[in-house]
Amino acid sequence: MKQFIILVVVVCAFIGTGGLAQTVEVNSGGVKVEGAGRSEVGTAKTGTSAITGSDLKKTVAAGAKGITITGSDNTIRITGKCLRLTVTGSDNTVYTDTIKQISVVGSGNKVYWRKGWTAKTKPSVSSTGADNVVTRSPK
Numbered sequence: 001m002k003q004f005i006i007l008v009v010v011v012c013a014f015i016g017t018g019g020l021a022q023t024v025e026v027n028s029g030g031v032k033v034e035g036a037g038r039s040e041v042g043t044a045k046t047g048t049s050a051i052t053g054s055d056l057k058k059t060v061a062a063g064a065k066g067i068t069i070t071g072s073d074n075t076i077r078i079t080g081k082c083l084r085l086t087v088t089g090s091d092n093t094v095y096t097d098t099i100k101q102i103s104v105v106g107s108g109n110k111v112y113w114r115k116g117w118t119a120k121t122k123p124s125v126s127s128t129g130a131d132n133v134v135t136r137s138p139k
Contacts, residue, residue: 051076062097069094087111095137099123104132112137 047065051058056074060067062082069076069085074092078085081098091108100117107130114137116122125134 081117083117085111102126102134104134105129107131109133111135 048068049060049066050068050070051060051074052070054071054073056071056076058075059077059079062078062080066084066086067078067082068088069092070088072090072092074089074094076092076094078094078096078099082096082100084101084103085094085096085099086103086105087094087109088105089109090106092106092110094109094111096102096111096113098115098117099113100123102111102113102123102125104111104125104127106128109129109132111132111134113123113134122136127134
């Protein structure tokens with residue numbers, strides 16, 4: 001039964017890339033799909049999700065504990081509560097709803113957050129690099 005479930009996950013991951021996946025890797029940490037200039041990892045065990053690539057435009061539900069974005073020129077919208085956000089690379093733009101911790105490494109990245117983890121808090125922010133912006137969203 002375990003092999004059947006893994007096969008279904010791998011086939012769904014492959015189809016989700018439009019059949020463009022070059023690599024689909026399954027291990028105890030989750031499923032990793034790579035190809036067509038992007039890769040995405042969902043790890044149910046640790047509650048983290050990773051988005052890797054360039055020129056991606058997508059919306060991601062933050063039902064996970066953390067989200068990691070690596071690459072350049074991506075525009076990512078994160079909906080819901082996100083415990084940790086890590087952005088690495090250059091010229092990424094990220095919009096979050098509710099966030100506790102933000103870490104940015106690289107240059108020219110922009111992270112806009114709407115709310116801190118609680119009504120009275122702002123997210124903790126760490127930024128390393130040049131010209132990164134982390135600020136409350138005007139909306």
